[in-house]
Amino acid sequence: MKEEKKSKTKKVSLNIMDSLLKKTKPALLKKGKEIEAKITSISKKGIIFDVGGKAQAILGELEIKEISTYLPYLNVGDKILVRIISEESKNGFPVVSLRKFFDKGKWDILIKKRDNEEEIDVMCGEYGKGGIFINFMGIRGVIPKIQLTEPFISQPEKMRGQKVKVKILEVDKEKNRLVVSQKASVLKISHKDLVKKFEAIKEGKTYKAKVLGASEFGVFCEVEGVEGLIHISEISWEKVSNAASFVTVGETIDAYVVEKNMTDFKLNLSLKRLQKDPWEIIEEKYPKDKEVEGEITRKEKYGYFVKLEPGIEGLIHISKLKGDEDLKIGQKIKAFIERVSKKERRMSLVLPQTEKPVMYR
Numbered sequence: 001m002k003e004e005k006k007s008k009t010k011k012v013s014l015n016i017m018d019s020l021l022k023k024t025k026p027a028l029l030k031k032g033k034e035i036e037a038k039i040t041s042i043s044k045k046g047i048i049f050d051v052g053g054k055a056q057a058i059l060g061e062l063e064i065k066e067i068s069t070y071l072p073y074l075n076v077g078d079k080i081l082v083r084i085i086s087e088e089s090k091n092g093f094p095v096v097s098l099r100k101f102f103d104k105g106k107w108d109i110l111i112k113k114r115d116n117e118e119e120i121d122v123m124c125g126e127y128g129k130g131g132i133f134i135n136f137m138g139i140r141g142v143i144p145k146i147q148l149t150e151p152f153i154s155q156p157e158k159m160r161g162q163k164v165k166v167k168i169l170e171v172d173k174e175k176n177r178l179v180v181s182q183k184a185s186v187l188k189i190s191h192k193d194l195v196k197k198f199e200a201i202k203e204g205k206t207y208k209a210k211v212l213g214a215s216e217f218g219v220f221c222e223v224e225g226v227e228g229l230i231h232i233s234e235i236s237w238e239k240v241s242n243a244a245s246f247v248t249v250g251e252t253i254d255a256y257v258v259e260k261n262m263t264d265f266k267l268n269l270s271l272k273r274l275q276k277d278p279w280e281i282i283e284e285k286y287p288k289d290k291e292v293e294g295e296i297t298r299k300e301k302y303g304y305f306v307k308l309e310p311g312i313e314g315l316i317h318i319s320k321l322k323g324d325e326d327l328k329i330g331q332k333i334k335a336f337i338e339r340v341s342k343k344e345r346r347m348s349l350v351l352p353q354t355e356k357p358v359m360y361r
Contacts, residue, residue, distance in 0.1 A: 029057075029087050029094050037082045037096065039075065044068055049082060049096055057094040060085055063102070070102070070137065073109050080105075106137040107173040114168035117192075119185050122166055124159040129215075132159050134166070134180065141178030146212055146220040146227045149186050153213055154249075167191070170264055179264065189225075197225045198265045201257060209255035209269060214244035221255060221269060228267035230255060237272050237279075237311030239297075246271070278311040282342050286312075290337045292349070296329055306335060306349055314340075314347035325351065 029035075029051065037049035040056060046064045049057045059067065074080075082096035089095045098105075113120055122134040122141070131144040132152075143166060145156055152159050166180035167189070183189065201207065201224060209221035209228060219230040232243050240246065247253065259268040286292065286308070294306040294314065303317040304327055316335065327333070335349040 029084050031084055031087060034081055034083045034100070036079050039078045039080065042071065042074055042076055044071070047074070047098075051082070051084075051094060051096065057082070057084075057096045058089070058091075060095050060097055063098055066102070067098075070098075070106070073105075102138070104173075106139060107171070110136070110139070110168060110171045110178065114171050114191075117167065117190060119165045119167055120180070121163055122180060124162045124164060126160055127156040129217075132156055134178075136178065139176075139178055141180055143180055143182050144227075145215070146222070146229075147179075147181035147183050149183050152182065194226065194265060198260070200224070201226060201260065201267065203257050203260055206254050206256050206274065208252050211247045211249055211251050211253060213249055214247060216243070219243050219247050221253075221267075223255065223257070223267055223269070226265065226267055228255065228257075228269045230269045230271055234258065234268075234270035234272055237275065237277060238307070239313070272311075278309065279342055279345050282312070282340055282347070286337050286340050286347065288337055288339065291334060291352075292337060293332065293334050296327055296331045296333060298329065299327075306333065308347075312347070314349040316349045316351060320348075320350045 035051060037051045037057065039047060040050050041048040044067070047059045047067065049059075051057045080098070081100055082098060083100060084094060085097045086095040110120070112118075120136060122136045122143075124143075125133040125135060127133075131142045132148070134141045134143055143159075145153060147169070148156060148159075164182055165185045166182050167184040168178070169181050169184070169191075170177060170179040172178075181189070184191075184194075207223045209223045209230075212220040212222055214220065216232075218232045219235065221228040221230060230243075232240050235243060235246050253271070254274060255269040255271060256273045257267055258270045258273065260266075261268065292308055292314075294308040296304050297307045297313065298305050301318075303315050303320075305313045305315055307313050314335070314337070320338075333351070335351055338348040338350045340347045
C-alpha cells in the first residue's frame with residue numbers, strides 16, 4: 001500500500017516537473033524573426049528584453065548609439081516588437097533590433113503627442129523658404145515662420161542649433177510630413193481652441209488681420225487667432241514684386257477670406273478683392289483705337305509693358321516696333337489701343353506713327 005502511494009506521489013512530482021520544464025522551455029529564437037519582447041531594463045548603455053527564452057536579449061551595438069534619442073519614450077514593462085538579429089552573441093545573449101520601432105514607433109509617438117496636445121523637444125536647423133527646419137528622432141519637419149514668437153519671427157535664422165519645445169500641428173507618415181508650432185507651446189495654445197476659432201471664421205467675409213511678417217511669396221497675418229497668408233498675387237490688382245512694401249509689421253489691416261484650408265487650419269486671404277477689379281469695365285473704358293497715356297514699367301524679349309493705371313498694363317509687342325524707337329523704363333508715352341480682352345486680361349498697344357497704319361485707314 002505504501003509502495004503504491006510512493007509511486008503515485010513520484011508520478012505527480014514528475015508531472016509537475018514536466019509542466020515546469022514546459023513553461024520554462026525557451027522560445028524558438030530564429031534570426032530575422034519578429035517577436036514581442038518585454039523591456040526589463042533601460043539605460044544609456046542599452047536595453048535588456050525578456051524574449052521568453054532561458055536568457056534575456058540585448059540591443060544590438062549599432063542601435064545603442066542612437067537609443068538616447070528614444071529613451072524618454074520607452075519604459076520598463078513596455079511590450080514592443082523586436083527582430084532577432086542573432087540567436088546568441090559572444091556573451092551568450094540573443095541580440096535584437098528596434099529598427100522597426102525607430103522607423104514606425106516615432107510616428108506613433110508623434111500622433112499620440114498631437115492627440116494629447118503634449119509638447120515635444122526638437123532641434124532647429126536652417127531657416128528656409130517654408131520656415132525653420134527641425135529634427136525629431138530623425139524625422140525632418142518644419143516650424144512655419146508664422147508659428148514663431150518674437151524675437152524669432154523677426155530673426156528666424158537665430159534659432160539654428162537651438163533645442164526648443166513645440167506643439168504638433170500636422171503629422172502624416174505617408175506624406176513624411178511634420179509641422180510644429182513654437183508659438184503654440186510658448187503661449188499654451190490649445191489645438192481644440194484653434195479648431196473652434198477656425199470654424200467660426202467664414203469664407204467670403206472681411207476680418208481685421210494683424211500683419212506678422214512678409215516674405216517673397218506673401219504677407220503672414222493672424223485673424224482672430226488663426227494663421228493666414230495673403231499670397232503676393234492677392235495683394236493688389238497691379239503686379240507686385242515686393243510684398244513687404246505694401247504692409248507694416250504689427251499693423252492691423254482689413255483682409256478678405258478667400259478660402260479656408262481644412263487640412264492645416266490656415267486661411268487664404270486677399271487685399272485686392274476688397275477693391276473693384278479694374279478689368280471688369282476694361283472694354284468700355286479702353287475701346288479699340290482709343291489714344292491713351294501710360295508709363296513703361298518693364299521690358300521683355302517680346303516687347304514693352306505700359307502701365308495705364310493701377311492693375312492695368314498693356315503690351316507693345318516687338319513686332320509693332322520699327323526698331324529705332326528709344327524707349328526706356330519709367331518713360332511716359334502715348335499709344336493707341338489695338339486690342340483688349342476682358343476674359344484673357346490682356347491689352348495690346350501700338351505707338352502713334354507719322355504715317356497712319358493700315359489698321360486706321
